[in-house]
Amino acid sequence: MHRVFVDANGLIAGTDSTSGASNAILRLAEVGLFQLVVSRQVLDEAERNLRKKLPRALPNFAAQMTRLRLEIVPDPASHEIAAWTAIIHPSDAPILCAAIKASVDRFLTLNTRHFTPEVADQSGLLIQTPAQLMVELRDLVTKGLSMR
Numbered sequence: 001m002h003r004v005f006v007d008a009n010g011l012i013a014g015t016d017s018t019s020g021a022s023n024a025i026l027r028l029a030e031v032g033l034f035q036l037v038v039s040r041q042v043l044d045e046a047e048r049n050l051r052k053k054l055p056r057a058l059p060n061f062a063a064q065m066t067r068l069r070l071e072i073v074p075d076p077a078s079h080e081i082a083a084w085t086a087i088i089h090p091s092d093a094p095i096l097c098a099a100i101k102a103s104v105d106r107f108l109t110l111n112t113r114h115f116t117p118e119v120a121d122q123s124g125l126l127i128q129t130p131a132q133l134m135v136e137l138r139d140l141v142t143k144g145l146s147m148r
Helices: 008-016 021-030 040-053 055-068 078-082 093-101 117-123 130-146
Strands: 003-006 035-039 071-073 106-108
Touching: 003 021, 008 021, 008 040, 008 055, 008 130, 021 035, 021 055, 021 130, 035 040, 035 093, 040 055, 040 093, 078 093, 093 117, 106 130
Parallel strands: 003 035, 003 106, 035 071
Antiparallel strands: none
């Protein structure tokens, strides 16, 4: 099964919306299309930001996290993170490092300001927005259906 690392903003957007690509990603993971992977820091950040900015979404967040059966990887050690601070904003280095250590198939984020194509090249990760993954999935389904 493909493993997809999602960062906190992807979880928040998916939790707070009943439509949109982030919500679709959570739903597709829920039915087993792929395994969502997060670090403990991602979960803590998502919950902290929801409590602060969108407290009404907390019950939905808790319910979705239970249904998703997330794979939770350990947060990386500070010496592992240090190697990545030269290519990405220091606050995002732990998330990037966790995804790299987890050997995921792709990394989903809405933070295109820090998770740039250059970061993707240097880290070896396939970094996409949820919308980009949805376009890819639609193309696969469309091609599969048109072959019959």
